[in-house]
Amino acid sequence: MGQLRVVKATALAIAQDRGRRGGQHLGLCQSGAADAYSYHWANALLGNLKSAPVLEICLGAFEAEFCHATEIALCGADMRAQLNGSPIKNWCSHRVKAGDYLRLNYPASGLRSYLAVLGGFLFNAALFSSIASVPREGLGFNGGAPISAGMCLPYAALGANKNRWRRCLIDALIPNYAADLQLDIYPAYQWQAFDDVQRQRFTHTTYTVSTESDRMGYRLDGQAVSYRGKQLISEGIALGAVQIPANGQPIVLLNDRQTIGGYPKIGCVTKASCSQLAQRRPGDKVFFNWRHFET
């Protein structure tokens, strides 16, 4: 069996996969890779199963040694990765030999990088088909705790397939995390209780990602939106739901959100926009754009 020996990691490096299935009615959050797009490609470049476990690493400061040959892929924020001191390309698969040393650095833009290994990491399942670590629940791989120096993370000792072509994602499909972000949003939940003035304001404002942003949700600073409808009864919360709390500052709810809540919601951000948002950092600019369901 192969091992990835972690030499350096911050508290923002966690085990992830596509998230739990069938646990929300018990109060377990969906969890899963916050940038589903990058997670998908990290596994796809290696021919892994769609739900294969990866490491979700934020803002670099990650170093590890591969104890057995394999192939890896890194997708998401460009962390100027180096293998044995030489740069390796983001959004590409790479062969790795026993003893190879990986280093991820602080990215110029974007937040999260997904490190996939051939066959996926062999973390024991799992809760509701997932190994996703959720620190606030204390559940998932490693009891919800992050990856830390000294850990040895297992993967199948498949070696690299010398007959396989190396795969890279074409440039046209690589996102630009430095750009201001358009968040496509479906009108949903209590959107009709927001009057035209509020709905206009909401899409004609540039919001700034606040420092209170994480895997539970991103709080945005900017033009306040008012809700004047009736008091709400707690209900299930879909991924991307945009909550309008008492102070009118929108919150886009993401993977580690609570399963139910009683604040008004103006709509749901699309899956693609959620993936992009998860790569934004405090200070980055976003704006909303109404999108309608195809009939």
Add this chain to the structure above:
Amino acid sequence: MRDLQRLNHNSLIIYFGEEIDAGLLSSISHCRDCLLAHCGDLIIDMVPAYISLLVVFDDDKVSYAQFAALLRTLLATPSSAAAASQPQQFVIPVLYAADMALDLLSLSRKKNMLPQQLIDIHSAKSYTVYTIGFSPGFAYLGEVDRAIAAPRLARPRTKVPAGSVGIADTQTGVYPLELPGGWNIIGRTPLRIFEAEQGAFPMQIGDSVRFCAIDARRYRQLLGRSLLDFQG
């Protein structure tokens, strides 16, 4: 079913009423059971809560249009009812004693009653599970007698011990894990109500729950036993 609303690429929500009403819970449970029985393989998650049911379907297997059509057909046909799952009854032993009942004295004073009266009122009634959320294994139970209903604490605690039994407005509940919280804590159960390793929690919406007062000795005897194993 009153209203079905699409939420995003793979989620929709069904509203069963406009006001909280224990009578709606059986409609919600029935709908959930029906969906599980007939198209369980297309469903990723379902979240029932008070008056609604959120459904997350697998959009790799079925489109929204197909799923919504299937759902409407199923719910329009009375005979497609799955064998309705019978609500379960739970009894939760509680030590309503001063060092565990963090807010019992202050709450009973506020309510102009003796602590024992508050305990008697809380443990007299059978409560219904309205929803589960906020944390894994946190069931919202209602409704408590108005005489002991109380708003959340102005300053929530950063840590409420696991097993704590609390009141917030007209709801009561048990903290399954140590969590931050603002509920008025009136006692603690020795039972483990949420099995973290398996992610198992035995309660569902519509189930009924009673609390029964125990003494310190019984608390020590039951400490660490699982709710799954203990009934009676």
